[in-house]
Amino acid sequence: MSNLGPESSDPSEGRSARVDEDLPSKTPPGPDGLPVVGNARSLIRDPREFYDKLSEYGSVVGYRLPWMEFCTVLHPELIERVLMVDYERYAKWGLEDFGGEFAPEGLLLTDGEQWRRQRTTIQNAFTVERIQSYGDTMAQGATEMINGWDDGEEIALNQAFSKLTLDVLTRSLFDLQLSEGSDIVTEFAETLNDRGSIDGISTFLPMWVPTPKNRKYKRVLSEFRSFVDGLIDERRGRADEYDDLLSLLLAAEDDDGNTMSETEIRDQMVTFLFAGHETTSLALTYTFLELAKEPSVRERLDTEHDSVLGGGAPGLGDLNNLSYTEQVIQESLRLYPPAFIMFRKVTEDTELGGYRIPKGTRLTLPQFYIHTDERWYDAPERFDPSRWTEEFEDSLPDYAYFPFGGGPRHCIGMRFAMLELKTILPIVAQSTEFELLSDPDPELDMATTLRPAEDIRMRVSKR
Numbered sequence: 001m002s003n004l005g006p007e008s009s010d011p012s013e014g015r016s017a018r019v020d021e022d023l024p025s026k027t028p029p030g031p032d033g034l035p036v037v038g039n040a041r042s043l044i045r046d047p048r049e050f051y052d053k054l055s056e057y058g059s060v061v062g063y064r065l066p067w068m069e070f071c072t073v074l075h076p077e078l079i080e081r082v083l084m085v086d087y088e089r090y091a092k093w094g095l096e097d098f099g100g101e102f103a104p105e106g107l108l109l110t111d112g113e114q115w116r117r118q119r120t121t122i123q124n125a126f127t128v129e130r131i132q133s134y135g136d137t138m139a140q141g142a143t144e145m146i147n148g149w150d151d152g153e154e155i156a157l158n159q160a161f162s163k164l165t166l167d168v169l170t171r172s173l174f175d176l177q178l179s180e181g182s183d184i185v186t187e188f189a190e191t192l193n194d195r196g197s198i199d200g201i202s203t204f205l206p207m208w209v210p211t212p213k214n215r216k217y218k219r220v221l222s223e224f225r226s227f228v229d230g231l232i233d234e235r236r237g238r239a240d241e242y243d244d245l246l247s248l249l250l251a252a253e254d255d256d257g258n259t260m261s262e263t264e265i266r267d268q269m270v271t272f273l274f275a276g277h278e279t280t281s282l283a284l285t286y287t288f289l290e291l292a293k294e295p296s297v298r299e300r301l302d303t304e305h306d307s308v309l310g311g312g313a314p315g316l317g318d319l320n321n322l323s324y325t326e327q328v329i330q331e332s333l334r335l336y337p338p339a340f341i342m343f344r345k346v347t348e349d350t351e352l353g354g355y356r357i358p359k360g361t362r363l364t365l366p367q368f369y370i371h372t373d374e375r376w377y378d379a380p381e382r383f384d385p386s387r388w389t390e391e392f393e394d395s396l397p398d399y400a401y402f403p404f405g406g407g408p409r410h411c412i413g414m415r416f417a418m419l420e421l422k423t424i425l426p427i428v429a430q431s432t433e434f435e436l437l438s439d440p441d442p443e444l445d446m447a448t449t450l451r452p453a454e455d456i457r458m459r460v461s462k463r
Ligand code: HEM
Pocket: 107, 108, 109, 119, 271, 272, 275, 276, 277, 279, 280, 283, 337, 338, 339, 342, 343, 402, 403, 404, 405, 406, 408, 409, 410, 411, 412, 413, 414, 416, 417
């Protein structure tokens, strides 16, 4: 797991922010000659084309949507500056200006002291030992999913994995079985994904505009919050009977003995359902899409599984021996990064790549673009797990690959996700072959995550 993006596991770790007294006066170049609306339009139509155009201006590019300044960073060294070195000058930006009433008090979006306190508490649910204890739930979920398929059945693979990863997440983090009348969890997770699309004009409208999507989102969010409030009430005073993230949140106290507020706990649950479910499910979906398209990769994977696992589920001791499986996952997260872009907001005038970046500028750090830049990857559009040799990893600049972000705010669920992928992939591959029935090059929707616009349809054949 050496090259899954740079990380620092201690939230207080990291080099301190540099102090630049003499900031340059020049702001980044960019397509300011274009009509302002033109930018918004082309971003909606084709994000890749839009970023191609931006890259003509260099590694730090300024542009504007009608009502705010943007800056895109297209070089790994500068991405490292933002995430790892000067991170204190770049706050999280959760697209709230686009109407993202989401989970402002959750770990993904808090900043400063509140974030540090939350991260330190929540980190305890993600220690290596804890995560390893979730392995059985992951394996069991995968086996149940496969047992539910008939030989020859046609399935929507993305939906099957989405159900599976939601189930794994709720069971391991909230000790909750989805069959326990909690349809609202599934509905909420789906609605959350539906409304974040940057290719839909409604995303550019504030929350108070009652588009059908926004109305539905608000209704479902409110139902979901009531559901979580009920769960919290039920657990209060009984936290020690459970061994999950929710109990940890309920029991957590800061140095002054203060516990987390109800809103904070609820927003954590919303956050984890959002951040930990569809991301992993998409990684599985794209991996099996490519395996169905590339028989030679599939063959090599089968050989590794035969020799290391011999048909069984991977135990913890096996994981280090599944090196090709890991390469396949790495390549899948490169070509199809589920979190395809990251956002920040500049908290004070700062310098980046020789330019002045004014306070308030929104920064975008696009994994989908950096991961397919010819400067770092040969034949970047090709799915080729064998590119991930040790020498290649050593030669690759840090932050030319960052599917899990980086710096103090790197994905807290990275090890959880990798264990899940490395457990589920071999279990499914050893018992099932898939014949791809839908488009081999599906259209991708740059929504809150990088999703297929249509279902990925497969015919199951049991092995
Ligand atoms: C393949 C799967 C996953 C991918 C690609 C992914 C990607 C990311 C990325 C890129 C970030 C950084 C966002 C930023 O800095 O703006 C992040 C943060 C986060 N992820 Fe993940 N993630 C995955 C799985 C998970 C899982 C399984 C969980 C929970 C169990 C999770 C929970 C979180 C949380 C809570 C944060 C915010 C951390 C903080 O700001 O301190 N993620 N993830």
